[in-house]
Amino acid sequence: xxxxxxxxxxxxxxxxxxxxxxxxxxxxxxxxxxxxxxxxxxxxxxxxxxxxxxxxxxxxxxxxxxxxxxxxxxxxxxxxxxxxxxxxxxxxxxxxxxxxxxxxxxxxxxxxxxxxxxxxxxxxxxxxxxxxxxxxxxxxxxxxxxxxxxxxxxxxxxxxxxxxxxxxxxxxxxxxxxxxxxxxxxxxxxxxxxxxxxxxxxxxxxxxxxxxxxxxxxxxxxxxxxxxxxxxxxxxxxxxxxxxxxxxxxxxxxxxxxxxxxxxxxxxxxxxxxxxxxxxxxxxxxxxxx
Amino acid sequence: xxxxxxxxxxxxxxxxxxxxxxxxxxxxxxxxxxxxxxxxxxxxxxxxxxxxxxxxxxxxxxxxxxxxxxxxxxxxxxxxxxxxxxxxxxxxxxxxxxxxxxxxxxxxxxxxxxxxxxxxxxxxxxxxxxxxxxxxxxxxxxxxxxxxxxxxxxxxxxxxxxxxxxxxxxxxxxxxxxxxxxxxxxxxxxxxxxxxxxxxxxxxxxxxxxxxxxxxxxxxxxxxxxxxxxxxxxxxxxxxxxxxxxxxxxxxxxxxxxxxxxxxxxxxxxxxxxxx
Numbered sequence: 351x352x353x354x355x356x357x358x359x360x361x362x363x364x365x366x367x368x369x370x371x372x373x374x375x376x377x378x379x380x381x382x383x384x385x386x387x388x389x390x391x392x393x394x395x396x397x398x399x400x401x402x403x404x405x406x407x408x409x410x411x412x413x414x415x416x417x418x419x420x421x422x423x424x425x426x427x428x429x430x431x432x433x434x435x436x437x438x439x440x441x442x443x444x445x446x447x448x449x450x451x452x453x454x455x456x457x458x459x460x461x462x463x464x465x466x467x468x469x470x471x472x473x474x475x476x477x478x479x480x481x482x483x484x485x486x487x488x489x490x491x492x493x494x495x496x497x498x499x500x501x502x503x504x505x506x507x508x509x510x511x512x513x514x515x516x517x518x519x520x521x522x523x524x525x526x527x528x529x530x531x532x533x534x535x536x537x538x539x540x541x542x543x544x545x546x547x548x549x550x551x552x553x554x555x556x557x558x559x560x561x562x563x564x565x566x567x568x569x570x571x572x573x574x575x576x577x578x579x580x581x582x583x584x585x586x587x588x589x590x591x592x593x594x595x596x597x598x599x600x601x602x603x604x605x606x607x608x609x610x611x612x613x614x615x616x617x618x619x620x621x622x623x624x625x626x627x628x629x630x631x632x633x634x635x636x637x638x639x640x
Numbered sequence: 641x642x643x644x645x646x647x648x649x650x651x652x653x654x655x656x657x658x659x660x661x662x663x664x665x666x667x668x669x670x671x672x673x674x675x676x677x678x679x680x681x682x683x684x685x686x687x688x689x690x691x692x693x694x695x696x697x698x699x700x701x702x703x704x705x706x707x708x709x710x711x712x713x714x715x716x717x718x719x720x721x722x723x724x725x726x727x728x729x730x731x732x733x734x735x736x737x738x739x740x741x742x743x744x745x746x747x748x749x750x751x752x753x754x755x756x757x758x759x760x761x762x763x764x765x766x767x768x769x770x771x772x773x774x775x776x777x778x779x780x781x782x783x784x785x786x787x788x789x790x791x792x793x794x795x796x797x798x799x800x801x802x803x804x805x806x807x808x809x810x811x812x813x814x815x816x817x818x819x820x821x822x823x824x825x826x827x828x829x830x831x832x833x834x835x836x837x838x839x840x841x842x843x844x845x846x847x848x849x850x851x852x853x854x855x856x857x858x859x860x861x862x863x864x865x866x867x868x869x870x871x872x873x874x875x876x877x878x879x880x881x882x883x884x885x886x887x888x889x890x891x892x893x894x895x896x897x898x899x900x901x902x903x904x905x906x907x908x909x910x911x912x913x914x915x916x
Contacts (some may be wrong), residue, residue, distance in 0.1 A: 360740035363732035367796055368748065370729065371755055374789045378763035378770070385765060443660060447645050448653035456900050457661035460668055463899035465850040467870040468888040472667055474874075475881060476674065482683040482881070484670065491685065518664065519910070526907045527915050564911045575759050578852035578867065582874040596761040596853075603765050604857065613765055620762040627757040 379620075385613035392607035405614035409602075415615075417590040418598040419622070425509055425594060426573050426626075430566060432513040437520025437565065438558065444521070445528050455525070462518040466578035473511045474500060474583045504584045504592035511579055516572075520565045527561035528554070567630050574623055595619050668892075675699065675885035682881035698886035708869070708887070715865035715891075717780050718855070719848040722787035723841055729788075730795040731837075735829075737796075738803035739811070749800065752793040760790070760853050771858060780863045783855060787848045794847070795840055798909040802836025839905030842898055846906075849895050866891040 389401045409415055444455060461469070477483045478499035486496035499507040531554065539549050577596050580586055586593035586601065593601070599619060603612025662669075673689065674682045681692040702708055737745045767786065768777070776782030806829065814828045852867040859868055870891055873884045899906065907915055 356740050357742065360736035360742065363736040364748065366729050367733040367752075367792060370789065371752060371792060375755055375758060375763075378766035379758075381766035381769075382762060440660060443653075443657050446653040446657070447650050448657050449650065450654065450658065454657045454661035455903070457665040459899070459903060460665050460896060463846065463850070463896045464668065464892050465867050465870065465895070466852040467856075467867045467874075468671075468892055469667075471870060471873055471884060472671055472888065475884065476670055477667065484686055487685040514664070514667070522903065523907050523911060523915050526904075561911075561915045564914045568910060571756050575761060575853060577761075578856060578871065581856065582871050596759065599761045599764070600857070604768065609765055609769075616759075616762040616765060619759045623757055623759045623762070627754070631754075 382613045382616045382620075385609050386617050388610050388613075390609040390613075392603075392609055401610065405610045406618070409611050409614045409618065414590040414593060414598055418593050418595045421505055421590075421592065422574065422594040422596075422622075424505065425512065425576060426570060428509040429513050429516060429573055430569060432509075433516045433520040433569065434562060434565060436513075436517050437524045438562075440517070440521040441524035441528050442554075444525055455522075459518040459522050461514050462516070462522070464515065466515070467582050469511060469515055470579040470582040473507070473514075478507055500584050500592075501588065504588065508576075508579055508583065508592055511583075512573065512576060516569055519569070523565050524558055524561050527558050531557050570626060570630060574626065595622065668896075671885050671888055674881055675889045677882050677885075679880055679882045682885070698882040699890070701883055702887045702890065708890075711864060711866050711869035712890070714780060714863055715849060715867075718783045718787060718863075718865050719845045721780070721784035722791065722848045723844040725784060726788045726792050726795045726844060727799075727837070727841065730792060730799055734796050734799035734803050738800055738806070739808065749797065752796055756790075756793050764857060767854075768857065778859045778861065778863050783858060783863055783865075786854045786858065787851055790851070790854070791844050791847055794909065795844060798840045798843065799836060801908065802840070803833060806832045839902055840909065842902045843906055843909035846895050846899055846902075 386405055387400060387402060388398045389404070390398045440458065444451065444458065448454075464472075475483070477485055480486050480496045480498040480501070483496075485499070489496050497503075536549055536553060539553055544552070575596050576594060577600065580592055580594065580597045584592040586597045590598075595615070596619070599612050599615040602608050602615055675698055676694045676696065677689060677692060678695055678697065681689060684692065737749065771777040771782055776785075810828060810832075811824060814824050819828065849865075850867070852871075855865050855867045856871060859865070870884075870888060873880070873887065
């Protein structure tokens, strides 16, 4: 029973969190929007002038912008496909009766706890390096020509690294959801002669839909902002072959000291993230209200 | 009735999942192996690496780099500091939303979730400049604050879902028996909330330890945690596989172990309570 008094104290208890988050969002957001209309060079402070939409024009017509948007979206779609489909497969397999399930689960989810800089350098040096990497050694042993992963296919290689980090996450969540599935329902369907595919399609997949939605939502938040993996492996190159929006804005603002253009990029990144978020929230709203 | 399964089927299942597990874990396994090799052995072909001698010299070398401990303690301070500060602010909010829900509680929760949708790069420049002007750049207190802010929505959500499960009847019974608010919190609520608090803490330490956007962009020397220390090995002239491996193993081991112990709670925390 909430009284007038307890309502007031509840508000008092919630307000620090709300005010902090509001400040954390609004203050930098307003500053980014403001900077995006200035010619602002970090190296010559005090020379800022209003330039209207110039920064936006410059950022949007820069050829790297196109590459960055395509890379950002292709990583998102690529990693989501690998992790959701792979995660469903892994979860189904790990849910089968077998010896040592607990240990295998521990092994499978381990990559999720590896910090991004370690994972980037681990793949770059120990596996994908065309001279000393494990892949190169194996190709040589079979008489092949080692492939320079990060030189020839940088973005695909980064998609592979990121998928390795996030597949455990998808597996863990889908497996948890799978374990709450009513076994009797499955057995009944089997008795009635439903094939495995039918059981998967009509019972298992609908049961997992909520978990799949959550996996997509959470991963999208993180995948749009992949940064460290690029920084330690390719530095966005060769050219802009492995530059995403986050990395492009970082280069503009903190390496080329162009705060104005970097801020315009930031505003565009926020708009793009919101477009993706609206799609997601609709999807999630449909699935979570059940 | 559970279906019986033939031993043969179970053996096949076992073989399949073990292959999966070993493939996924292999990169980490290889990292551990290389960390116990000499630099010249570490770059050989896989079979030769396995046959070569074992040594602790890389661990010695990394530890002797006098600044390793500094990076490590920065990581500890930043991860623990941001988690405790976050809990301090989030516990009252989650408590109030769970036990005195108002008309707008759901909206506030959803709004908090939506703040996670704001890409960090969109606010990188203002935060960087504000930090530079206030002298917070490359300080641990600055990073504690930033990581606390980015994880706050997750902490509030996670605590909320745990608090929500505490039966309100028990609180009312305590109140009927004449317990004051302080006693109610101390003797009734706290014991029931402890597991939830512990898992929230664990998840946030993991997230803060591995965070690599703000830690890389807002630090240079003094406050740099392990993420930045490892990144310093990315320079092409320094291809020290064994030392990189030893440093990496030391950087990921604590979190790997914590993560393994908190699998279940992790699912709940990372899905904002939507999957349990």
